[in-house]
Amino acid sequence: MPNSALDNFLFDRIKAYRAETFCSLPHLRVTTLEGAVEFVNRRGFVFFWPIKDIVLPSLWVANAGDRPVPDEHDDPGHVTWNWKDSMLGKRQWYYGRILRKRNTIISMESAPHFYALTENYGDYQQDYLIQYEQGRMTLEARLVYEALLKEGPLDTITLRKSAHLTGPKSDTPFNKALNDLMFDFKVLPIGVSDAGAWHYAHVYDIVARHIPDLVEKARFIQELAARKKLAGQYFASVGAARLNDLTRLFGWTSEDVEKTVKQLEQEEMVQGGFSIPSLGGSWFILNQLVS
Helix, strand or coil: CCCHHHHHHHHHHHHHHEEEEHHCCCCCCCCCCEEEEEEEEHHCCCCCCCCCCCCCEHHHHHHHCCCCCCCCCHHHHHHHHHHHHHHHHCCCCEEEEEHCCCCCCCCCCCCHHHHHCCCCCCCCCCCCCHHHHHHCCCHHHHHHHHHHHHHCCEEEEHHHHCCCCCCHHHHHHHHHHHHHHHCCCCCEEEECCCCCCCCCCCEEEEEHHHHHHHHHCCCCCCCCHHHHHHHHHHHHHHHCCHHHHHHHHHHCCHHHHHHHHHHHHHHCEEEEEEEEECCCCEEEEEEEHHC
């Protein structure tokens, strides 16, 4: 078989594989909250909504199919929003702005591997000050974190007041602070409060205080082992990817990505050196799709 025909055959196989792992086929759709938890546990981590130009399963597609997220609040696919809210604080999955700083749902089995790649390896009541003093945490993020540290879980409205970030020019810095703290596994939403003009506000808490088991489980995971676990789950979800796809998704350095994927090659999970002319680049593909 000519190489181009082989490439096209592989691409079709990859698309069919993703239709199954993304649950985008009608007979595979996720229709219950229990099914949503099972879906996240199978995949390890998913986006809440699909993200443009990033290939990864999402809870929206698994429930509503491969279609755009509509603005209409009565669309049946928005049941996923209710599922997300009902699970906050339940410790059955981890939710926050993680991958690409977008809404991400992570299984509790995979969450320690994400946590192990952060700088949260000491006393959560003190270590944040080191990041701040080294210029790796903004003043606003420090104020938000310290408000939660001092007062316990707070809804967004109260948190802004406690952090003294209520002025009209504070919207962007406050939201950035929250996103940065979520991305770094320092805070997470744990519930919804009937607060503010919209009668809807997330309640936030400090991760290490809310899920102490997460910290303990992550303590003994080495960085390479964590990356290998997450990269393996990523390939198991998407079937095939280029090195820069992993760099863009996880935010790892090119060197770390190369080292991690080399490990997966050595363990015969993936094979490299494939080309897909319509997409470009050098691809690594799951062994089961090329055997």
